[in-house]
Amino acid sequence: MPWIGGCIFAEAAGTPCADARIFWRADWDSSVVLVEARPVSSGDAEAFDLRRLTAWATVLRLTDGRECLLLSDGARHLQLELAAGTLLSGPVRLHYLLSGLTRIELKTLTLRRLVVLYRRGRFPTGLFPPEPRARRWALALQSYDGLAAGASHREIAVALFGETTVREDWNGRSQYLRLRVRRLIRVATALVRGGYRDLLG
Structure with missing residues (x-):
């Protein structure tokens, strides 16, 4: 191989x-x-x-x-x-x-x-101590998969955080949920473009 x-x-x-x-x-x-x-x-x-x-x-x-x-x-x-x-x-x-x-x-x-x-x-x-960033990386890659499949940012948020959270917070005063999805997509994009090498040490 x-x-x-x-x-x-x-x-x-x-x-x-x-x-x-x-x-x-x-x-x-x-x-x-x-x-x-x-x-x-x-x-x-x-x-x-x-x-x-x-x-x-x-x-x-x-x-x-x-x-x-x-x-x-x-x-x-x-x-x-x-x-x-x-x-x-x-x-x-x-x-x-x-x-x-x-x-x-x-x-x-x-x-x-x-x-x-x-x-x-x-x-x-x-x-083998737990990697504190592992959950964030997993969410980021899930968001990237959703984006690649044509999902909207809102649909990605539903998949990651649940319908109830999105229904209550997506259009609220705070933009935290929208911003979180955007950040996750940025993290995932960087990882996919070669940033994963930095995780290996």
Whole structure:
């Protein structure tokens, strides 16, 4: 599969969000960690065995033969991109390719999440804090979908905030609801035109 912008989808675009497995390029998403996988015996104390994580693992093989590993429970995820080796032929020792200072926190956070998941068999909720802007982004993209489908601003407001709220507030003294819809559309337009890259870090 070819790269589509900064990401590649491992399944159909109509897949529900909770089931979607989206792979980001390491040069777009600073949280993706480049690794080398070197074979070791299963008794090696430092061995990484993908079979321990099969409940969350999706491996994508690129056209050049390299692999990407996505670990996801639907709500949380982390990703490794292999610069060399394979995860599919038994235990390996992972060698992490880290450099620089500007985005190192995102990569080390990915590694902390990986360590806890591997040791405890669950995603560490404390290392996946809620994104406070997520609801606004979701509303913005819903507004954009409505606009693309030909909906008016009022119809978008009804879809987002309900008929009762729109009936009571759309033509009131305050223009807050109209302004909110316009702001959401502006946010969504910026995201669609490439601003989504800023969300990746």
